Amino acid sequence: MDVRRLELLRELSERGSITAVARATQRTASAVSQQLKVLEREAGVPLTERSGRGVILTGAGRALARTATDVAVALERADALWENFKHAPQGEVTLTTFPTAGQMLLPGLLTVVDELPGLTLICSDQDPLLPDFADLTPNFDIVVADSPGTLPSWRERGLAVVPLMQEPMDVGLPEGHRLAKKNTLHASDLVDEVWLGTPDGYPYDRILREIEVTNGSPARIGQRFLDNGIIEALVAAGHGIAVLPRYTTTVGNGLITRPLSGIRATRQISALLRPDRAERPSVRRVVDELRTEAQRVQAEHDATP
Numbered sequence: 001m002d003v004r005r006l007e008l009l010r011e012l013s014e015r016g017s018i019t020a021v022a023r024a025t026q027r028t029a030s031a032v033s034q035q036l037k038v039l040e041r042e043a044g045v046p047l048t049e050r051s052g053r054g055v056i057l058t059g060a061g062r063a064l065a066r067t068a069t070d071v072a073v074a075l076e077r078a079d080a081l082w083e084n085f086k087h088a089p090q091g092e093v094t095l096t097t098f099p100t101a102g103q104m105l106l107p108g109l110l111t112v113v114d115e116l117p118g119l120t121l122i123c124s125d126q127d128p129l130l131p132d133f134a135d136l137t138p139n140f141d142i143v144v145a146d147s148p149g150t151l152p153s154w155r156e157r158g159l160a161v162v163p164l165m166q167e168p169m170d171v172g173l174p175e176g177h178r179l180a181k182k183n184t185l186h187a188s189d190l191v192d193e194v195w196l197g198t199p200d201g202y203p204y205d206r207i208l209r210e211i212e213v214t215n216g217s218p219a220r221i222g223q224r225f226l227d228n229g230i231i232e233a234l235v236a237a238g239h240g241i242a243v244l245p246r247y248t249t250t251v252g253n254g255l256i257t258r259p260l261s262g263i264r265a266t267r268q269i270s271a272l273l274r275p276d277r278a279e280r281p282s283v284r285r286v287v288d289e290l291r292t293e294a295q296r297v298q299a300e301h302d303a304t305p
Contacts, residue, residue, distance in 0.1 A: 005038060012065070045060045069275060076280055089116075091280075097124075113286065116285070142277075148264075160275050171241055175254050187211045271287055
């Protein structure tokens with residue numbers, strides 16, 4: 001079987017439509033369909049079937065797509081071995097992230113990468129309300145995502161998952177709040193408080209749901225905002241309290257934070273990669289530097305009294 005046709009099948013399994021595959025591979029949809037039909041003849045079994053106005057993979061198609069991933073990983077590993085013999089990692093690496101991780105990690109990461117000859121890092125940020133940041137892995141070498149932990153869907157996709165840090169989530173309070181004298185807060189302390197929430201499903205919102213379950217009563221949501229800067233300003237002005245990330249929240253000007261006890265109030269920040277891209281020397285080097293920067297940021301904040 002032709003490796004290039006196998007790669008098209010793999011792209012279809014990840015992107016979900018022939019149109020998306022054609023766009024990603026700079027082909028026409030008819031050319032993609034034709035190549036998949038040739039691959040199907042070579043395989044001797046149906047690899048796709050009609051579903052509405054599009055196509056989906058059959059069981060055999062899904063199995064062959066997984067094999068295509070194995071082939072891609074093996075090819076990248078061989079290329080990586082050869083590149084290591086020839087010279088240091090070089091080339092262009094693309095990375096995308098959600099905003100607060102970019103705020104924490106990109107300044108130091110870009111400083112380090114700028115000093116590596118021949119290696120270029122192209123970064124971007126994404127709307128943190130994406131249903132699953134793993135959907136971006138076909139389009140970027142490295143995707144930085146946050147979650148309660150390693151999601152089963154990431155493993156099911158066969159992605160390489162590199163944990164970077166566990167960031168604590170605190171409760172933001174106005175300075176004159178009745179709870180300001182407490183060093184640590186429990187869920188029971190927060191009953192009847194007015195919250196400044198985030199959109200449903202956002203990582204901070206999951207912690208608020210845990211507080212509700214622990215207290216056995218719904219939280220009173222005054223307003224919901226996506227931008228942490230707006231939430232911080234409103235908390236400082238006395239319009240409510242909020243769940244905020246410890247490392248990127250600006251304490252001061254009327255805003256204080258307190259840690260939560262009795263609830264798993266953390267988020268895991270991870271790098272997600274296609275397994276073949278994880279074999280590239282340039283990508284591996286950037287991930288290594290990204291992990292080092294995350295450790296530095298975490299140690300710096302943990303050492304601050």
